[in-house]
Amino acid sequence: MKQLKHDTWVKPYMTKYKGLLALILVLGLVTFICGGALMFTSGYLISKAATKPENILLIYVPVVLVRAFGIGRPVFRYIERLTSHNWVLKVTSDLRKRLYQTLAKDAAFFQQHFKTGDILGILADDLGHLQNLYLRTIFPTLISWLLYVIIVIALGLFNWFFALAIALLLAIIIFILPLVSVAVLGARVERHKQLQQELYTDMTDDVLGLSDWVVSGRQADFLARPQPTLKAARQNTVTTRHFEWRRDFLIQLIFGVVVVVLMIWTNQQFTTNQSLANWIAAFVLCLFPLVDAFAPVSQGVEEWPLYMSSVARLNHLQPVTRELPTQQTLSQPVAMIDFQQIDFKYAPELPQILQHFNLHIAAGEKVAILGPSGTGKTTLLDLLLGELEPQAGQVTINQVPIAALQQQRAQLIGMLDQKPFLFNTTVLNNIRLGNLAASDEAIMAALQAVELGPLMQRLPAGANTVVEEAGARFSGGEQQRLALARILIQDAPIILLDEPTVGLDPITEKALLNTIFNVLADKTVIWVTHHLQGVEHADQVIFLEHGQIVMQGSPHELYRTNERFRKLYQLDQGL
Missing domain, CATH: 3.40.50.300 (P-loop containing nucleotide triphosphate hydrolases)
Structure with missing residues (x-):
């Protein structure tokens, strides 16, 4: 978070387009609410229809709601995607314009203090990382937090003790595991980046000196030289993937526990008569679409160190402002x-x-x-x-x-x-x-x-x-x-x-x-x-x-x- 304390490349645009940001969060929230409501009304409809009601009008309202939420979920999802990508395009356009103006304003300064590869890295990678920072980390995380608050408050209306239990289980998914992901994968992401740079340097040197390798008859050495770095990079990637598989499995397992807890609680609350029993499936099924809201948080946050590295590099682009003397105009031809x-x-x-x-x-x-x-x-x-x-x-x-x-x-x-x-x-x-x-x-x-x-x-x-x-x-x-x-x-x-x-x-x-x-x-x-x-x-x-x-x-x-x-x-x- 230290990089964001004095940041001038991410936070300003959160304020500049705050109206659009609010719309994105509302649309994202409504998307998941529609998904949960679809499963909720579907569960109730299935249970109610299984009791063979005397008149179709007794299940007409849930039928209409199933259709409404079924249509609403993809519609709001599509609008949310359009809005979020519109945000990113606006911000990226501003960032590219600002980067160009920053570089053009004092080109010689940057030639002194930055390698060409660093500037190209900023243009090619860092702005792309900021796009992913919004799309894959900030937006999903904020939406999941809002949804988390709504779920806890909604369950608290029935039973605050049960709401607290669900809050603790979900907190593991949206707070604890993301922090663990950053702590564990931060060093590995940096290591992978370092290995890529080493491999790029070695391969560039080898290709540019290809004729020397051939003349010296060291073709075998040429082929063998990048192997240790490739092996280390491959091992780092495999280790990272294993951690992600274990983390994602744990997320699914916790959701399974939440489902079991919810089934136990609903059976205690809604089994006094047949009319109340129809709500059991509604409460349990509405939980499943929420997996899509909470699970991506850890995946988006795991690349936080990479994003912060890009933010740090962009904020480092601060040329020294030169004080020019009083400007003059040559009145005579150049002599x-x-x-x-x-x-x-x-x-x-x-x-x-x-x-x-x-x-x-x-x-x-x-x-x-x-x-x-x-x-x-x-x-x-x-x-x-x-x-x-x-x-x-x-x-x-x-x-x-x-x-x-x-x-x-x-x-x-x-x-x-x-x-x-x-x-x-x-x-x-x-x-x-x-x-x-x-x-x-x-x-x-x-x-x-x-x-x-x-x-x-x-x-x-x-x-x-x-x-x-x-x-x-x-x-x-x-x-x-x-x-x-x-x-x-x-x-x-x-x-x-x-x-x-x-x-x-x-x-x-x-x-x-x-x-x-x-x-x-x-x-x-x-x-x-x-x-x-x-x-x-x-x-x-x-x-x-x-x-x-x-x-x-x-x-x-x-x-x-x-x-x-x-x-x-x-x-x-x-x-």
Whole structure:
């Protein structure tokens, strides 16, 4: 319960949609009441009909009630399901919107503090767990508690001592066993999750290194490596299932005891005459539908630790709010970009990424930034975007700190990264995201500039063709060209390229780079790349290592004077 004390992802929606929640509980309660009433009137009808009444009118009322409750139970059940799923869809929609806004608001912060897998886990698993938290735990538990109170009060009208006995027996099912389930299965659920993560890691490493296993002739080791983890996971699952079988058997056994107790009590209360004896079957039979109300409580609560883990992860998504300085607007065209004495590390305990880093970029210059992974290439781009703040020094445009230009950032900086996102809408709409005021003619001109004009002519609806989810209709090179057209429409003076040709074949890569630098000839371009393909397009090449610039100059000059650069270039070209 500690996770819910300061929760901002579950409790607020209980209040926001409290009217709908009340309706769900009422409908769920009425569903089980109809089920019990159906068996109650059926039991009375059977007993009364067995005494051969002189007139059908003597059993007409129970006949009508059997029909009414028989129809009412599935109808209310169906409405309750619709209402509860409507609740979940509303809440999930709010949660997804909130999660997107939280992540989009400070993307760089989350890249620093969360692994990509953690974010994907939140998107794929945690929101799904919250759906189950409502549908499988909160709603059934609240309904069972309400029904429990009603049953005890109803029996108390006849005999409070008997009502107390039934209350104690049912309390074992809806209070004691759920608590035992959480205590016993909590560690096993966490263990199962841990084993799944270990298995995922091992299998990923094995598959990515498959060629090494084959070359080394260790096929048997490859097959045997995941077996211990698989065996442990299987054993954990079997142990969990055995506990659930024993618990469910105990629930049925307790219900059997309740039925026997109810039969004994009714025989004592309603056997003084034949008219009263007709109520015995009614009271006993009405108990059986209530199994469906009480039994699922333990099953829903057993995954409580998993739900709380998801709640904790969501509540942990609290980025630090940055206080931006007074915002300014550049009145002059961009003339220079400066990194001045930059010191940066992602956390105090982590190594320094940039140290006393200085770089001056003139307007219209094309700068290629190279270096091993982890040397700060992409970090430089995030610093220029203002997504990250250095611990020392500052990044400026025309001597104005980038932090003071955040409101104008979209007009100053465009970016083409490794996997630009294309939405499931038309080509025109995807390109227009760069400038909502752009005309169709301007967009078509941009598509022509990035050499997609012939492709548009071949598409079924031209530029009105839907690109499909994540741009699935187009190849990787075509997706990058569409994103490049979006940048042209944006018309920002500074363009950042974050390894836009990763995953493309050499021919496509070369053609795309030629197009990029051709259409961006009048822009200031900062290009992060992992190899030297197309480096001749750059005016200046910078090689980062240990937070410092270890090589800098034009590609022609470096090839002529720097032995290391020459070897790297020849290796990259296959010379």
